[in-house]
Amino acid sequence: MFSSSPKSVVxxxxxxxxxxxxxxxxxxxxxxxxxxxxxxxxxKFLHDHEDSKEIVQDVFLSLWNxxxxxxxxxxxxxxxxxxxxxxxxxxxxxxxxxxxxxxLMLRLYADELSFVDNTHEIxxxxxxxxxxxxxxxxxxxxxxxxxxxxxxxxxxxxxxxxRLNISIKTVETQMYxxxxxxxxxxxxxxxxxxxxxxxxxxx
Numbered sequence: 001m002f003s004s005s006p007k008s009v010v011x012x013x014x015x016x017x018x019x020x021x022x023x024x025x026x027x028x029x030x031x032x033x034x035x036x037x038x039x040x041x042x043x044k045f046l047h048d049h050e051d052s053k054e055i056v057q058d059v060f061l062s063l064w065n066x067x068x069x070x071x072x073x074x075x076x077x078x079x080x081x082x083x084x085x086x087x088x089x090x091x092x093x094x095x096x097x098x099x100x101x102x103x104l105m106l107r108l109y110a111d112e113l114s115f116v117d118n119t120h121e122i123x124x125x126x127x128x129x130x131x132x133x134x135x136x137x138x139x140x141x142x143x144x145x146x147x148x149x150x151x152x153x154x155x156x157x158x159x160x161x162x163r164l165n166i167s168i169k170t171v172e173t174q175m176y177x178x179x180x181x182x183x184x185x186x187x188x189x190x191x192x193x194x195x196x197x198x199x200x201x202x203x
Contacts, residue, residue, distance in 0.1 A: 013072045013073070016072045017072055019063075019070060020072075027064055034080060039056050045085070045088035045089070056084060059084050131186060135185035135186050145164065146171055157171045
């Protein structure tokens with residue numbers, strides 16, 4: 001789906017040696033040389049400028065913090081592109097987990113409790129539903145509206161954008177913020193969810 005990192009391999013042993021010794025100017029030189037390509041590469045995965053910038057910056061920070069381990073016989077370019085790719089994939093996986101957890105919460109929000117079959121689990125599910133409702137109320141008005149249109153009413157992003165007269169990009173941003181906020185607010189309940197909701201719903 002995504003193109004691989006550039007095929008050209010550049011090994012600048014002198015530059016690597018200077019960075020290993022703590023030469024910040026050499027790091028800045030490397031950053032200026034590769035940042036545009038690394039940013040474009042990250043954006044192919046994420047389709048988000050801010051996230052792409054942050055990923056590339058994190059990779060360079062990690063490079064600097066672990067500069068003593070740099071191998072002068074290997075390409076820094078290849079290392080950096082691989083690092084960016086791995087960080088992008090990890091972020092995408094993390095978002096997928098957030099979406100999955102949010103879907104579990106929605107089952108509680110929608111009172112779909114038919115999968116529980118004893119009093120203890122029903123009480124527990126009610127507690128989790130209450131926590132989810134409280135967390136949902138902490139979302140900003142537009143953020144909550146976008147979330148409910150998507151996950152409760154089942155509208156697609158372009159339909160939400162049309163109804164609210166906002167851009168699809170805004171819808172995507174608000175959904176990401178909603179899922180992140182809910183995950184943060186409900187972090188103490190996620191272990192409980194994975195313990196009995198996943199067992200009863202996914203398996």
